[in-house]
Amino acid sequence: MSDSSAPTSRLTPAQESTLDLIRRTTEPLVFSAELVAELREEANEAFAHFGDRLDGNQVFVTKHTLAGVFGCETQFLAPDEFEWTPSRARGQVSHRAIQLLINWRGEAAPAELVDEAIARLLNEEKGLSPWLETLGQGDLADLRAMCSDHVTKFMECFPPLDPRSRPVTESSTQWPVDGQILLRGRADLTMGKPFERESRKLIVDFKTGRVVPRHREDLRFYAIVETLYRQVPPLKLASFYLDAAPPIVEDVTENMLRSTLRRTLDGVHALIELRVEGRPPTKSPGAPCRWCPLAADCSEGQTYLHRDDIADATDDEGL
Ligand code: SF4
Numbered sequence: 001m002s003d004s005s006a007p008t009s010r011l012t013p014a015q016e017s018t019l020d021l022i023r024r025t026t027e028p029l030v031f032s033a034e035l036v037a038e039l040r041e042e043a044n045e046a047f048a049h050f051g052d053r054l055d056g057n058q059v060f061v062t063k064h065t066l067a068g069v070f071g072c073e074t075q076f077l078a079p080d081e082f083e084w085t086p087s088r089a090r091g092q093v094s095h096r097a098i099q100l101l102i103n104w105r106g107e108a109a110p111a112e113l114v115d116e117a118i119a120r121l122l123n124e125e126k127g128l129s130p131w132l133e134t135l136g137q138g139d140l141a142d143l144r145a146m147c148s149d150h151v152t153k154f155m156e157c158f159p160p161l162d163p164r165s166r167p168v169t170e171s172s173t174q175w176p177v178d179g180q181i182l183l184r185g186r187a188d189l190t191m192g193k194p195f196e197r198e199s200r201k202l203i204v205d206f207k208t209g210r211v212v213p214r215h216r217e218d219l220r221f222y223a224i225v226e227t228l229y230r231q232v233p234p235l236k237l238a239s240f241y242l243d244a245a246p247p248i249v250e251d252v253t254e255n256m257l258r259s260t261l262r263r264t265l266d267g268v269h270a271l272i273e274l275r276v277e278g279r280p281p282t283k284s285p286g287a288p289c290r291w292c293p294l295a296a297d298c299s300e301g302q303t304y305l306h307r308d309d310i311a312d313a314t315d316d317e318g319l
Contacts, residue, residue, distance in 0.1 A: 014157040014246065021249040022202055022238055024192070029199045029235055035254055036231050039261055043175075043228055046265045051180045053272050061183050063218040066267040070217075073274060073281030075292045084131035089143060091208055092128050093117050094150035094242070095188065098206065099169040101151065102161055102189065110151035114144050150208065150242045158240065165191045175228040181268060185222040194232035199252065201226070201234040207241050212287075215239045216250060220260040223252050233257055 011019065059065075068076035096117035101108055118140070121128045135143065161167040172186045189204040203222050207215055219237035227233040233252050240247040250256075273279040285304035295301040 011159055012156060015159040017246040018157055018240075019159045021246055022191075022204075022236060024200060024235065029252075030197050031199060031227075031233050031254065031257075033197065033231075035257070036227060036233070039224070039257060040228055040231075042261060043265070046268070047176075047179065047181050050268055050272060053276065054180050055276055057276055058180050058182070059268070059271060059275070061181065061264065061268055061271070063185065063221045065271060066217065066221060066264065067214050069267050069270040069274065070263075071288055072284040072286065072292070073270070074283045074298070075288055075294060077274060077281050078292075078294050081293050084128060086139075086143060086146070087208075089128060089131065090146045090150070093121065093143065093147045094154075094208070095206060096121060097147060097151045098154050098188075101155070102167050102169055110148040110155065111144065113151055114147040117147070118144070153242045154206070154240075157246070161191070166193055167191050173222070173225050173229050175225050183221075183225045183228070183264065185225040187222050190234075192235070194230065197232055199233050199235040201232075202236045202238060203234050204238045204240055204247070207239055208243060209241075211239070211241060211244075211248065216248070217260075217263070219250070220256055221264060224257055224260040224264060227257055 093114060094117075097110070097113040100113050100116055104113070118132065122132050123129070132140075168190045169188065170186055171190045172184070174182055174184045176182070187203045188206045191202045191204070192200040194200055203219060203226070205215065205219055205222075216237070216239065219239060223234050223237055236249055236251055238247040238249045274281055283298070283300045285300045289295050289298070289301040289304050292298070292301055295305065
């Protein structure tokens with residue numbers, strides 16, 4: 001991560017606040033080679049043990065997998081009935097538009113970026129394209145307006161990125177290279193790169209909706225995958241909420257890495273129990289009951305949804 005992404009004199013106050021939070025401090029952060037070796041050894045030993053229980057299956061573990069097994073297990077095992085909605089499409093299009101912005105040369109207007117993002121998504125065979133094709137002019141105009149709002153907020157609150165800070169969007173990371181259990185992360189934005197063993201990388205996830213603890217766990221998962229793979233932990237993690245600046249930033253620490261690895265291994269253990277060994281899933285009523293496809297027939301979910309004290313439903317879509 002560079003010390004400065006843009007000349008501060010040209011930044012808005014909101015951009016300066018963001019930059020103050022994400023910039024590298026003067027004190028170098030260097031995690032010991034022994035710590036990284038211990039983490040890799042612990043993961044390798046656990047994976048060898050899990051491999052005996054996998055019965056030839058291969059499992060991919062992402063932040064969504066862990067959020068699922070640590071959320072309501074019954075919902076996690078329910079058939080995936082994913083459907084595009086305006087809210088989900090807004091996140092996807094805004095994300096693509098911001099991705100274009102980060103690599104755009106010269107001035108770009110939010111509406112121009114959103115139009116380009118929609119055009120590119122329409123050209124893809126899978127994903128959002130079939131849903132976009134069903135939209136009439138009015139719905140498309142609504143979608144453009146929502147996405148332009150998000151891109152505008154990003155431009156107003158996130159400092160312009162200097163190419164020397166090595167901004168990379170949608171950076172995929174996997175560890176190990178092959179095997180029965182694969183940990184996979186894909187960060188919305190990374191900046192910086194390690195200098196020898198010195199941690200200098202910032203990992204950013206863009207979010208819409210409200211702040212929930214899971215978002216920090218998502219980023220910590222990226223941090224442990226990065227550590228296992230590149231052998232140098234990142235420096236900082238940032239959740240950037242497009243509806244509420246400044247970002248929530250967390251320094252990477254040894255305790256964080258150790259506890260995140262344990263959480264990840266606990267998640268793989270639960271995943272094998274549920275998906276391979278047939279343990280009956282538990283129910284954990286909570287916010288996910290609001291969009292759970294099983295809610296209508298779930299007494300625990302209905303009890304939760306009819307409590308007087310739950311806040312109004314708001315989405316918490318990642319972009
Ligand atoms: S309604 Fe709630 S408790 Fe019931 S299965 Fe869905 S998420 Fe779990």
